[in-house]
Amino acid sequence: TAGITQAPTSQILAAGRSMTLRCTQDMRHNAMYWYRQDLGLGLRLIHYSNTAGTTGKGEVPDGYSVSRANTDDFPLTLASAVPSQTSVYFCASSEKGNNEQFFGPGTRLTVL
Amino acid sequence: GQNIDQPTEMTATEGAIVQINCTYQTSGFNGLFWYQQHAGEAPTFLSYNVLDGLEEKGRFSSFLSRSKGYSYLLLKELQMKDSASYLCAVRDSNYQLIWGAGTKLIIKP
Numbered sequence: 001t002a003g004i005t006q007a008p009t010s011q012i013l014a015a016g017r018s019m020t021l022r023c024t025q026d027m028r029h030n031a032m033y034w035y036r037q038d039l040g041l042g043l044r045l046i047h048y049s050n051t052a053g054t055t056g057k058g059e060v061p062d063g064y065s066v067s068r069a070n071t072d073d074f075p076l077t078l079a080s081a082v083p084s085q086t087s088v089y090f091c092a093s094s095e096k097g098n099n100e101q102f103f104g105p106g107t108r109l110t111v112l
Numbered sequence: 113g114q115n116i117d118q119p120t121e122m123t124a125t126e127g128a129i130v131q132i133n134c135t136y137q138t139s140g141f142n143g144l145f146w147y148q149q150h151a152g153e154a155p156t157f158l159s160y161n162v163l164d165g166l167e168e169k170g171r172f173s174s175f176l177s178r179s180k181g182y183s184y185l186l187l188k189e190l191q192m193k194d195s196a197s198y199l200c201a202v203r204d205s206n207y208q209l210i211w212g213a214g215t216k217l218i219i220k221p
Contacts, residue, residue, distance in 0.1 A: 035211075042116060042199070042211030043155070058208065090154060099143060101209070103154035 002026050004104035006091050012110045013081050021076040021107050023091030030096040032074040034058075034066060036087040037106075043090065049074055050096070081111045114138045116212035118200050123218045124190055132185045132198050132215045140205025146174050146185045147199040149214065155199055159185070187217075195219045 004025045013019050025032065030051045035043040045058030049068040063085060065077045074093075078085055091104040115137045124130040136144070143162040147155040161167055161176035161183060173186040185198055197214040204210055 040213055042201075042213045043209075044211070045208055048208070099145070099160045100157040103156070105154050 006104040006107050010108040019078050023074045025093045029093035031094045033092040034076045035090045083111045086111045114210045118212040118215045121216045129188050134183045134200035136181050136202045138202045138204045142203040144183050145201040148196050150196045
């Protein structure tokens with residue numbers, strides 16, 4: 001079982017450009033999450049989705065958008081990237097009522 | 113505001129025992145989690161506490177005191193592969209996880 005996959009693994013992006021980070025899970029989990037992880041800071045929730053068709057804002061949603069058209073996919077879009085969005089982005093999923101979140105391998109994004 | 117505090121870095125010797133502390137102040141409490149994260153990899157789930165007391169799982173144990181807003185992760189019989197960051201996270205009243213910055217554990221032979 002693949003679990004959660006993310007693409008790309010890493011990317012260098014020019015400021016002002018748009019980009020979509022992809023996340024796919026094959027565990028049929030209801031809930032999915034996008035976090036960013038920066039040195040010296042804890043994981044910060046960007047957006048989440050409790051079930052297909054619904055999304056919510058996390059702690060740091062500005063500059064990011066998400067969609068949840070189906071159970072498996074939860075893409076994260078940066079409409080106009082800025083250098084402060086340089087970070088490692090993790091996608092995660094969990095089954096409703098379950099405590100454990102499963103994480104994808106991450107995407108390392110550098111915005112210049 | 114919400115806050116999770118844990119030491120930035122700890123060093124321990126192979127075969128020894130180490131305790132990693134975590135204190136928290138959050139809006140509501142619906143459980144505390146410990147995750148392990150090796151450098152360059154994704155976090156992986158270690159333990160979950162929602163009631164006071166000790167949860168033991170092999171070489172790893174996790175303790176919770178809700179009245180003190182305090183938890184610790186105890187690692188016994190340390191192995192070199194235990195070198196990693198250990199992340200403490202609290203699920204708040206909105207059922208979202210609030211994460212600490214993590215404790216980098218360095219194991220020396």
